[in-house]
Amino acid sequence: MAVDLETREAGWQQDLERAGLLRRLLRARKWHGADWWFVAIASVMVVAFIVLALFPGFFAPHDPREQVGPRFLAPGEKPDVESLIIPGDSGITSLLDIVGDERVPTAVVEGTPSSQAARDEADRITQVLQDRGEDVRLRLRVQRHDTIQEALDELVAGDAVIAVASSAAFDEVADDYPSLDVAGPVFEGQTLSSFLLGTNQIGQDVLSRLIWGTRIALIIGFSASFFSLFIGVPLGLFAGFTGGKTDRVLTVFMDSLYAFPGLILAIAITAVLGPSIINVIVAIAVLYIPTYYRIVRGQTLSVKESLFVEAARSLGAKSRVVLTRYVFPNVIPSVAIIFSVNIADAILTGAGLSFLGLGLPPTTPDWGIDLARGQETIQRASWLITFPGVAVMLVVLAFTMMGEGLMEIFNPKLRDR
Amino acid sequence: MHPLLLTFMIIGLPAAVALLYVFVRGTTTMRRYILTRITLTIPMVLILASLVFFVLRIIPGDPVTSSLGPKGSPEVKELLRQNLGLDDPLLVQYGRFIGDILTFDFGDSLIGAQRPIADELGERLPATLELVLPATILALAIGVVFGTWAAVRRKRAADYGLRLYSVVIYSMPIFWLGLLLQLLFGVWLEWTPIAGRIDAVIASDLERTTNFLTIDAVLHGNWEALSSALHHLVLPTLTLGLVLSGVFLRLTRINVIETLEEDYVAAARARGIRERVVTYSYALKNAMIPVITLIGLQVAILLAGAVLTETVFSWPGMGRYLVDRISSRDFTAVQSTITMFALFVALISLAVDIVYSLLDPRVRY
Numbered sequence: 187m188a189v190d191l192e193t194r195e196a197g198w199q200q201d202l203e204r205a206g207l208l209r210r211l212l213r214a215r216k217w218h219g220a221d222w223w224f225v226a227i228a229s230v231m232v233v234a235f236i237v238l239a240l241f242p243g244f245f246a247p248h249d250p251r252e253q254v255g256p257r258f259l260a261p262g263e264k265p266d267v268e269s270l271i272i273p274g275d276s277g278i279t280s281l282l283d284i285v286g287d288e289r290v291p292t293a294v295v296e297g298t299p300s301s302q303a304a305r306d307e308a309d310r311i312t313q314v315l316q317d318r319g320e321d322v323r324l325r326l327r328v329q330r331h332d333t334i335q336e337a338l339d340e341l342v343a344g345d346a347v348i349a350v351a352s353s354a355a356f357d358e359v360a361d362d363y364p365s366l367d368v369a370g371p372v373f374e375g376q377t378l379s380s381f382l383l384g385t386n387q388i389g390q391d392v393l394s395r396l397i398w399g400t401r402i403a404l405i406i407g408f409s410a411s412f413f414s415l416f417i418g419v420p421l422g423l424f425a426g427f428t429g430g431k432t433d434r435v436l437t438v439f440m441d442s443l444y445a446f447p448g449l450i451l452a453i454a455i456t457a458v459l460g461p462s463i464i465n466v467i468v469a470i471a472v473l474y475i476p477t478y479y480r481i482v483r484g485q486t487l488s489v490k491e492s493l494f495v496e497a498a499r500s501l502g503a504k505s506r507v508v509l510t511r512y513v514f515p516n517v518i519p520s521v522a523i524i525f526s527v528n529i530a531d532a533i534l535t536g537a538g539l540s541f542l543g544l545g546l547p548p549t550t551p552d553w554g555i556d557l558a559r560g561q562e563t564i565q566r567a568s569w570l571i572t573f574p575g576v577a578v579m580l581v582v583l584a585f586t587m588m589g590e591g592l593m594e595i596f597n598p599k600l601r602d603r
Numbered sequence: 604m605h606p607l608l609l610t611f612m613i614i615g616l617p618a619a620v621a622l623l624y625v626f627v628r629g630t631t632t633m634r635r636y637i638l639t640r641i642t643l644t645i646p647m648v649l650i651l652a653s654l655v656f657f658v659l660r661i662i663p664g665d666p667v668t669s670s671l672g673p674k675g676s677p678e679v680k681e682l683l684r685q686n687l688g689l690d691d692p693l694l695v696q697y698g699r700f701i702g703d704i705l706t707f708d709f710g711d712s713l714i715g716a717q718r719p720i721a722d723e724l725g726e727r728l729p730a731t732l733e734l735v736l737p738a739t740i741l742a743l744a745i746g747v748v749f750g751t752w753a754a755v756r757r758k759r760a761a762d763y764g765l766r767l768y769s770v771v772i773y774s775m776p777i778f779w780l781g782l783l784l785q786l787l788f789g790v791w792l793e794w795t796p797i798a799g800r801i802d803a804v805i806a807s808d809l810e811r812t813t814n815f816l817t818i819d820a821v822l823h824g825n826w827e828a829l830s831s832a833l834h835h836l837v838l839p840t841l842t843l844g845l846v847l848s849g850v851f852l853r854l855t856r857i858n859v860i861e862t863l864e865e866d867y868v869a870a871a872r873a874r875g876i877r878e879r880v881v882t883y884s885y886a887l888k889n890a891m892i893p894v895i896t897l898i899g900l901q902v903a904i905l906l907a908g909a910v911l912t913e914t915v916f917s918w919p920g921m922g923r924y925l926v927d928r929i930s931s932r933d934f935t936a937v938q939s940t941i942t943m944f945a946l947f948v949a950l951i952s953l954a955v956d957i958v959y960s961l962l963d964p965r966v967r968y
Contacts, residue, residue, distance in 0.1 A: 442650040445900065445948050449907035450925065451654075454941055457929040458659055534776055538911055541778050542926050554776075561782055561915070565790050575779035582774035590770065 225591035231584035238397055239404040246394035250551035253389035255377055258567050261384040268303040268372040271349040271356055274365050281311055289327035293337040293346035296330040304350040307372050338363050384569045396577050398551040403581055406467055406536040407529040413471035418478025419521055426486025427509055440476040448473035449538055456545045466545040470532045481524055485517045526589030530582040537578050553578050606725025606814055613813060618954055636960055644953045651945035656700050659938055709939035720939045729814035730800060731920035734839050735909055741844030746851020751887055754859035772849035777908045781842040781915035795837045798917040802831040839916045843908050854897050858890035892962050899955035902948050
């Protein structure tokens with residue numbers, strides 16, 4: 187906007203006025219070095235998060251609501267499960283492959299849960315096979331040994347067909363037995379692989395919950411901001427354009443709402459409405475209506491006085507036309523900037539609400555809920571509070587940085603609103 | 604004396620004395636401004652209180668059923684309903700609610716021992732203030748010092764670093780920062796306690812007068828209690844203060860930058876006054892004026908942050924009371940607590956505006 191430009195650096199600013207929105211952004215690289223890069227990096231992050239939120243199922247390795255591993259598994263740590271050890275060339279991949287008439291010699295270590303685990307799973311498999319009507323069963327002949335080396339030696343010697351031992355115990359001595367392999371966990375459905383960000387207190391995959399949480403966060407952020415935009419912008423335009431008593435009453439009301447701690451109001455609204463994502467969106471949207479109202483009203487007031495509006499009026503343009511064709515387009519850039527910062531705020535508030543246990547149903551894969559649960563086990567599992575927090579921070583940072591940078595580039599006067 | 608009144612006096616007395624002084628010694632315009640500003644505070648509180656009242660009443664959900672649970676018999680419910688006056692027309696209830704606010708009698712809690720809510724708030728408000736005041740001071744100190752520094756080194760590494768700091772700290776969920784500090788200082792290093800206001804054993808020996816634990820400890824010479832209270836204060840204050848410091852840093856930076864471009868600063872430089880003096884005693888002084896006004900607007904962030912900080916650190920203040928009572932569906936308590944918050948916000952913004960008018964004589968209504 188021409189009004190805001192300083193005369194001192196008139197040269198590039200004249201260029202700027204001639205350039206379109208996109209060219210203005212690209213040209214800004216010259217004069218706003220770091221700000222431009224802020225916007226660029228932040229935009230990439232925003233796009234990445236939107237992609238994550240659109241296709242969480244594609245990126246998440248597991249179902250966020252399922253128990254997929256042992257509880258409290260640290261990031262990258264291998265789960266310690268009873269595993270099936272076989273000679274590398276035997277071709278056995280699971281207990282199902284050794285179903286037959288004869289008892290299968292199985293080497294285990296005395297005093298570990300291995301033999302019980304092996305027999306339980308064998309019984310289960312037998313049961314499943316018989317339920318299917320097949321007349322076969324899986325029977326193991328368990329041979330107990332004092333140490334894992336003895337058990338494995340027997341397997342190497344061919345006196346046993348399989349061995350069952352905990353994966354951690356096998357890993358320790360695995361180098362001495364190059365001919366042996368781990369076929370997999372004894373129990374079907376268990377996993378031997380580690381989880382990149384660990385598992386939580388009920389054995390859910392932290393990474394998958396993080397990725398699905400992006401969707402919740404962005405749904406809340408975008409919907410709440412759109413909602414407040416659709417109410418706040420028309421109200422602000424109307425109040426700024428007409429002025430008078432309506433304007434004064436609306437402004438007092440909006441200022442009061444603006445001054446009040448939003449989170450506290452959101453707490454009250456969600457408490458009454460009950461837990462659901464729609465209610466969270468409504469509660470947050472109400473809080474940010476004044477933000478749009480104030481900015482749009484202020485802009486409208488100043489645009490209303492500018493020369494081109496006066497020209498339009500004196501040419502006989504109706505109020506409605508002046509408002510929609512002359513004033514409104516000039517308000518759009520600041521609304522876009524507020525929108526970006528607003529999404530960040532809404533996501534933060536949403537996370538705060540669910541951290542307090544309000545708003546979202548407790549099974550939702552949400553960062554705030556994960557953080558609240560993580561606090562209960564802070565002494566035992568620090569990874570449960572670090573990663574969801576980093577996720578909230580990165581998303582909020584991306585939207586804030588984008589908004590701030592754009593603000594600095596497009597409309598330097600607006601930054602100290 | 605009622606604890607709630609006492610708290611208001613501790614906080615309000617210095618302000619009232621200052622106000623009276625300005626009022627008596629000030630000019631006529633100033634007096635008129637102060638009066639106008641005080642009158643404007645009343646609709647603000649009323650609007651917020653009414654908003655809370657109607658939000659809690661109109662939205663579906665019955666306070667009686669939700670506080671008694673499904674077990675309550677219809678007769679008991681009816682009795683409670685009558686006692687609370689919930690059968691009256693909405694406008695009558697509204698009138699009574701406003702009357703309650705004016706007399707500082709918020710009624711009794713719906714659950715538990717059914718204590719008067721004013722008593723509860725009298726214990727909780729000092730706890731919140733004891734957390735909020737040092738946090739604001741910390742935030743201002745960090746914000747002003749580093750904001751000025753960033754402004755002086757504009758567009759250099761220090762400036763970009765500090766701006767990044769302010770954006771990052773602003774983007775951090777405050778409860779997460781609290782959790783991280785708990786983890787670092789409370790769990791790993793074991794330097795500070797991670798929850799509560801004071802050690803329970805020590806607290807039982809401490810006589811309560813003001814419910815500000817640090818003040819009480821000093822008043823009664825209980826140094827052990829003072830040390831325990833201060834230790835418990837460290838992490839919550841740090842959490843709240845750091846998050847707020849980002850906002851103050853930005854505000855100070857922008858305002859100092861703008862002031863440094865003013866003509867009188869150039870004139871001071873031309874006279875050969877040292878740059879340090881120019882920055883700190885010429886520019887900073889004037890740059891602080893708008894920063895002070897904006898403190899008023901940060902109260903919202905401060906209080907929202909306080910609610911979350913109190914929850915993380917099990918700090919028995921107003922915010923945690925609110926969250927507790929919401930989960931137990933105690934609507935009288937919720938309504939009163941939010942009204943107290945509204946009152947708090949309105950009074951702070953009143954104070955800030957008056958201070959601003961004293962500092963900057965150009966501002967008048």
